[in-house]
Amino acid sequence: MQKFFYPRRVAVVGVSEDPANLAQGIVANLLHFKYQGKIFLVGRRPGATYGLPIFSRLSDLPEPVDLAAILAPARVVPALVRECGELGISRVVVESAGFSELDDAGRGLEEEIRAALTHYGMRLVGPNGLGLVNLEIGLALPFAQMQPFPRPGRISIIAQSGGVATHVLAWMSKEGLGLNKFFSLGNKLDVAENEVLEYLLEDPGTGAIYVYLEGLQDGRGLLAVADKATKPVYLHMANVGPETATIAQSHTASLTTDERVLEAACRQSRLIRVKTQSEFLNAARLVGQPPVRGNRVVVFSRSGGEAVVTADACRRFGFTLPPLSETLVQDITARSRAGVIHPTNPIDLGDIFDFNVYLDIMASACRDPEVDAVLFHYGPIMADIEQEAAREMARRMVELAREAQKPLAITVLCTLNEADYLRDDLGIPVFHFPEEAVQALAVSRDLAARGESRGLAEPPPLPEAATVAETLTGSKPGGFLPLAQALTVIGALGLDLAPWAATATPEAAAAAAGRLGFPVVLKLSAPSLVHKTEAGGVILNLPDAAAVQDAFNRLAQVALSHLPPQEAWQVVVMSQVAGGQEVLLGARRDDSFGPVVAFGAGGVDTEILDDVALRVAPLNPAQARDLMAETRIGRILAGARGRPPAGLDSLSRALTALSQLMLHFPYLREVDLNPVRVFPGKPGILALDARIRLDD
Numbered sequence: 001m002q003k004f005f006y007p008r009r010v011a012v013v014g015v016s017e018d019p020a021n022l023a024q025g026i027v028a029n030l031l032h033f034k035y036q037g038k039i040f041l042v043g044r045r046p047g048a049t050y051g052l053p054i055f056s057r058l059s060d061l062p063e064p065v066d067l068a069a070i071l072a073p074a075r076v077v078p079a080l081v082r083e084c085g086e087l088g089i090s091r092v093v094v095e096s097a098g099f100s101e102l103d104d105a106g107r108g109l110e111e112e113i114r115a116a117l118t119h120y121g122m123r124l125v126g127p128n129g130l131g132l133v134n135l136e137i138g139l140a141l142p143f144a145q146m147q148p149f150p151r152p153g154r155i156s157i158i159a160q161s162g163g164v165a166t167h168v169l170a171w172m173s174k175e176g177l178g179l180n181k182f183f184s185l186g187n188k189l190d191v192a193e194n195e196v197l198e199y200l201l202e203d204p205g206t207g208a209i210y211v212y213l214e215g216l217q218d219g220r221g222l223l224a225v226a227d228k229a230t231k232p233v234y235l236h237m238a239n240v241g242p243e244t245a246t247i248a249q250s251h252t253a254s255l256t257t258d259e260r261v262l263e264a265a266c267r268q269s270r271l272i273r274v275k276t277q278s279e280f281l282n283a284a285r286l287v288g289q290p291p292v293r294g295n296r297v298v299v300f301s302r303s304g305g306e307a308v309v310t311a312d313a314c315r316r317f318g319f320t321l322p323p324l325s326e327t328l329v330q331d332i333t334a335r336s337r338a339g340v341i342h343p344t345n346p347i348d349l350g351d352i353f354d355f356n357v358y359l360d361i362m363a364s365a366c367r368d369p370e371v372d373a374v375l376f377h378y379g380p381i382m383a384d385i386e387q388e389a390a391r392e393m394a395r396r397m398v399e400l401a402r403e404a405q406k407p408l409a410i411t412v413l414c415t416l417n418e419a420d421y422l423r424d425d426l427g428i429p430v431f432h433f434p435e436e437a438v439q440a441l442a443v444s445r446d447l448a449a450r451g452e453s454r455g456l457a458e459p460p461p462l463p464e465a466a467t468v469a470e471t472l473t474g475s476k477p478g479g480f481l482p483l484a485q486a487l488t489v490i491g492a493l494g495l496d497l498a499p500w501a502a503t504a505t506p507e508a509a510a511a512a513a514g515r516l517g518f519p520v521v522l523k524l525s526a527p528s529l530v531h532k533t534e535a536g537g538v539i540l541n542l543p544d545a546a547a548v549q550d551a552f553n554r555l556a557q558v559a560l561s562h563l564p565p566q567e568a569w570q571v572v573v574m575s576q577v578a579g580g581q582e583v584l585l586g587a588r589r590d591d592s593f594g595p596v597v598a599f600g601a602g603g604v605d606t607e608i609l610d611d612v613a614l615r616v617a618p619l620n621p622a623q624a625r626d627l628m629a630e631t632r633i634g635r636i637l638a639g640a641r642g643r644p645p646a647g648l649d650s651l652s653r654a655l656t657a658l659s660q661l662m663l664h665f666p667y668l669r670e671v672d673l674n675p676v677r678v679f680p681g682k683p684g685i686l687a688l689d690a691r692i693r694l695d696d
Contacts, residue, residue, distance in 0.1 A: 153178010
């Protein structure tokens with residue numbers, strides 16, 4: 001990546017003298033940003049533009065180049081890439097469109113390019129992108145004119161959409177947020193986001209990274225890279241809705257949509273998920289500030305109404321407003337003009353025109369270890385008279401915050417032109433509204449609270465792997481296991497099941513029930529019968545052998561009416577379990593992040609309750625405890641409001657076992673245990689049902 005971002009000589013390929021020529025835009029950007037290396041132009045016809053000669057071929061250049069930026073018709077790009085390889089140009093940026101994003105012919109062109117990369121040992125960015133930028137050396141390869149031009153700074157961008165990136169860049173410039181590096185992924189034929197992110201995390205010039213993606217092929221790789229992050233990484237993925245045809249085939253699949261998996265992955269890593277461009281821009285305003293290491297904020301404002309709005313925002317984002325020291329309260333009261341100020345937090349300073357009071361408040365907040373951040377609403381009320389003194393106060397306030405390493409967020413009230421002074425002269429981004437500032441403080445706080453990234457550990461051993469493999473032998477790909485086979489797999493993992501037996505006749509069912517003890521439950525078991533309850537395939541409260549035989553015959557009628565012709569079926573007889581709390585344990589294989597484990601409220605109302613938390617596997621028992629604590633039902637089971645705790649150790653071991661199962665058997669698509677009974681005040685769990693689906 002270093003060779004992409006720091007070339008000494010660049011060739012722009014596809015340039016002509018035509019004013020409408022797009023490749024001229026690359027040349028214009030290189031010249032505007034004062035690229036520190038040498039620029040050579042290549043086109044079909046000799047000529048000149050921007051005072052630079054246009055050579056007919058790469059081989060005509062007077063000296064070798066490190067990087068070639070190509071913007072030519074797609075059909076000629078494979079030949080140009082091969083020519084780069086023959087000349088020893090190891091880094092190529094292709095901004096041309098017309099490849100796999102267009103049609104099969106375009107995909108064929110990409111295959112030609114890929115073959116050339118392999119043959120010559122080259123690396124390529126794109127195609128169908130905007131190239132890259134490194135403002136440290138003035139390297140700017142987008143063909144689109146970057147207006148307004150971004151200022152140099154500490155934020156770097158990785159983007160799959162050039163349009164999204166340039167829009168964000170424009171607003172970064174507007175808001176005083178400086179750019180360091182920009183990388184447009186395009187079609188990701190060769191270089192993809194994880195490699196770029198890994199480089200930028202080590203890049204001294206980058207202080208924070210915004211990543212915009214529309215597709216994620218290697219989510220686990222992304223988490224592994226993010227595990228090294230010591231700087232903020234803001235991940236924006238807009239394409240996160242349910243995308244699989246089988247999403248509703250089981251409880252677990254219907255609950256773990258792609259967006260939920262993404263949320264879970266970000267929570268257990270150091271990735272900060274943002275849902276909008278504006279959310280990123282808000283959070284980025286605090287880049288360079290110390291982290292917010294707690295929930296305690298001091299707010300002071302020249303507007304009582306804005307103070308109220310801020311207090312409400314603090315409540316919604318989980319901040320507290322600690323009381324002021326008695327000394328500071330007395331000082332503020334004594335310096336109030338009309339004596340109408342009652343100093344609280346937030347502090348309404350509308351009646352105080354002595355800006356030294358503001359500095360005293362700031363100094364006090366900076367000294368106080370019980371204050372985690374400061375939010376100040378700035379705005380001279382009488383602009384002409386107060387402006388100079390207010391600006392000096394703001395400058396000194398920023399100095400106090402920096403000296404004390406105390407996070408400071410500033411919003412500008414009423415006199416909006418003052419925002420330009422704060423941005424351009426003091427070099428600090430400002431917020432437009434209190435809610436934006438509080439949201440940004442919350443992002444900083446939440447990231448700091450994660451501490452060291454837990455990352456993805458190596459999968460632990462699965463002692464029962466051989467038994468499970470034997471049970472799965474001969475299973476049909478792409479379908480669900482029969483209930484009896486699924487229960488056997490779960491039992492092999494060491495999870496406790498309600499006593500059960502598989503039967504094929506009414507008489508065998510009655511005999512099994514006698515051995516298990518009444519009352520019992522009968523369940524129809526067949527590969528195609530996913531939701532047994534809805535089909536009438538579960539019969540409860542069977543008190544004796546006659547009731548069991550009658551229930552068996554009723555289930556035979558259900559099989560006749562609901563199952564495909566000739567599909568084999570069984571009836572599982574299971575001891576009926578009374579009491580306890582129903583929970584769900586599950587796992588599924590996500591296309592981007594791999595195995596994901598789920599825990600939540602169980603039973604027939606699982607979807608309605610919608611109380612489920614997810615984690616990317618693998619899990620250990622401690623991480624499983626954290627997963628359960630994210631749900632309402634998990635907090636209840638932990639003993640909330642004096643309730644006795646219920647089966648937490650057994651649940652954590654069960655979740656760990658499901659994690660191991662999915663990691664060791666990659667052809668398992670879903671595992672769904674619902675319901676699982678736990679019993680307050682008693683150890684242990686009992687699984688009452690199991691669904692296991694194999695991958696295609």
